[in-house]
Amino acid sequence: MSERLKGKTAIVTGGGSGIGSAIATLFAQQGAQLALIDLNLDASQPLAETLQRETGLRCIALQADVTDEAALKRCVAETEERLGPVDILINCAGINVFRDPLTMEDADWQRCLAVNLKGPWNGIRAVLPGMVARQYGHIVNIASVHGHKIIPGAFPYPVAKHGLIGLTRSLGVEYASQGIRINSISPGLIMTPAAEAWLESCDDPTAERQRQTDILPCKRIGEPVEVAYTALFLASDEARFINATDIVMDGGRSQLYHE
Template sequence: MSARLHNKTAIITGAGSGIGSAIARLFAREGASVALFDLDASASEILAAELKQYGQQCIACTADVTQPDQVQSAVLQVQKTFGRIDILINCAGVNVFSDPLVLKEEDWQRCMETNLKGPYNLIRSVLPDMLARQYGNIVNVASVHGHRIIPGAFPYPVAKHGLIGLTRSLGVEYAAQGIRINSISPGLIMTPAAEAWLASCPDPQAERERQAALLPCKRIGEPDEVAYTALFLASDEARFINASDILIDGGRSQMYHE
């Protein structure tokens, strides 16, 4: 590997599976020390043990991103272990899809607290140290739902539109102080959650083929393809990219569909 993150330290939320774990693996291979934040302690601990083969420091932290006190405690643990935090990847998220008229209050709160407030909690916790050093790269994992509305997906797009807005607002707010804040917006990516959704369909293989056919490239994306975009934005190669969002959806959002 090219060690594009040599001597960098990174927090990755939602690191236990899917896109988060793909980012963690790639960052470790590229020379970063990584802190794996996830609600699933066993998943993050197993991944931490795996990543130590790359010779970097790696720790697993159990933290609920919706709880500021838990986030602050975990961030302090990372600072104590690594000495500093260079990179934050906000990947933790939850799918909440419902009819707006029957959506339960607790489901609305769960969606907004995890997908929007959660990233804000992490950013607020890492910013003081980053500002003191005048250096920090933050990447928020948004969604194609933050660009295009898909019927039946409410209120998830509301949170993801908000996350892109948060990215742009804070990216501009701290640009002159050495901080870059960007987001990436994956489309359909073959994560465990996507696999579970396909498996729930009456004809999983037919639905998989239908989804692939909607894409200009005629295939569904892979977590590693999202991870490489996060790697670029988190590296100093992207030092003049700020307050921006990159779509990773195979071009689907540029097409008109019934």
């Protein structure tokens, strides 16, 4: 354990699985005490207990829907009471919503924006007062390559992710002079449980997995821990001059002119 986050307290939303759990695990290994906020305590609670046992650092699991601003504020207050001031917020909670624009129900539109855009804003608003008071804080939003490039059939997910990148840039500039940095990461295809489930739902999972691998310049699909290491850098003081910036990590896929 190199302890790049020694003495820091971090909140990770969506910390119970996928990219969120990879970030939580790496952060604990790097010396941070953690609050994992997730809808599913069945996933986040065992992880919190395991990380606390393995690292000796305090790690708690809290339940909340990120669309519920009051619930997130309560979670932040509990984190501060149990772990101390929040130094780092990782907004990782999100959902895939891919619909036909003409037949999509309004509820799908609302839920997509509520979780993927307003959810991070709720988390930021909950931690900002404490960060402003101490003139210190690092926030990392997990966006997506969908916030840069449009993939047909993925509406309205890209709308929310474009908005999240805009939120990152706007607030990063707004609070830069107060010691607070706000950045985002835009992963491409990452082999999370959700990605695995999607591949298995395809008519020929093996062929689709190979197709997805072949279209990547690096000829492999990304891993959650790779996103976690990028989040670690952005959340650490090593990145103290990086602000209001989005980092695309998709194996170079978005740089291709054509397939």
